[in-house]
Amino acid sequence: MRPEVDRWVDHGLRARSIDSVRDPQRFGVPPIMELELPAHGELITHAPLLRVIDQLMGRAPYVFHHLHSDRQAPDVPGKSWHHDYEDGAQDDRSATMIHALHYLDGLDADTSSLVVLPGSHREHADKAARVHLGTRPLPGEVVLDALPPGSTVVLHSALFHARRPRPDDVPGKPRYFVDASYCEVGRLWPPVKPYWRYMLRRARELDLAPERPELFAERHFSEYVRSA
Template sequence: MSVATSPAPVALDADQLAQFKEQGYLVLEGFIEPELNEQLKREVDTWVGGGPLHDPYAATPRPAPGADKPRLQLELPEHGMLISHPPLMARLEQLMGSGFAFHHLHTARHDAGSHGVHWHHDYEQTPQVNRTHVMVHVFYYLNGLDGTIGDLMVLPKSHREVFERGLFGTLFGTADLPGSVTIDR
């Protein structure tokens, strides 16, 4: 990906900004150009080595001895550029203001039959005491969400609540919670 081949950044509209502020999430369908999407899929396959990792949150893959593989996700050409993708940066600046920082990159492939992820939030703060800083997580579902690999569920307005990261997972596992929204497109 290069700045020259990326489409011009498109601003979020007032409804999208309000949705994010009030509900705590925003869905941008078709955000990645088809060619880039296909390249990212190939990189994900390279990263996970043709099968799911034992620990999909690992910073580096577990390649077979002697395998010629990138050691960091950022070494994958398109993954490395994705974290500074101009259309994404423009939208993040609208949501967060200028001067934000990148925290981490996580790449996984969820094949049919993969187990769901327990309810959790990703507000990185220890101890959990407030929500004074905006934190944005960007998820790219390269094959979309159609119910065959599990869908993304969000709990609107929970971005304002202060509780330990895994509390809801301990209490509810992967169950659908009252008021949750399933993103299935």
């Protein structure tokens, strides 16, 4: 995974992917997507991971939503409290959405930490409901700052979480981070990339999950609406 992430960042592929989302009419479909990188595609359907998601979904079928990959700089700023559940009205939690946060080198004193707020996924709250709090400590939070290399944190996508920066100015190390999300079928989910149909078609063409026909099925999504 690490060499692929390096390629994704150093060759401008991540920047090109971001451009395709920000201005799809100008940039169109990116030349390469994350799932077309062999190890990234394998990670999406990694059998031990899918077995965990099977359990959390209660054996309900689910569809792949998206994958993001990055090598965050040692001085990456914090990311304020937020959640990632994709629902415009944020008033329906009947269908489960799960994020898998992969930390290729783990988390330690040389990287920013992950902070989560247990139980917050039961709220019907906007993604940015706590963004004004920045990354400040909150009552009941759990800090994840000591994870071994290759760790994955699996959480309900509506769980509020934050990336808390390191507390000092001493240079740290790059933070290799890949996140993927999966959605319970039974409702239409809003896609986050304008080229989502192409993404799912390429996953099927690459035969990433031949034994799971719902995982890359287009019928579980609504039309793409560009964020304001």
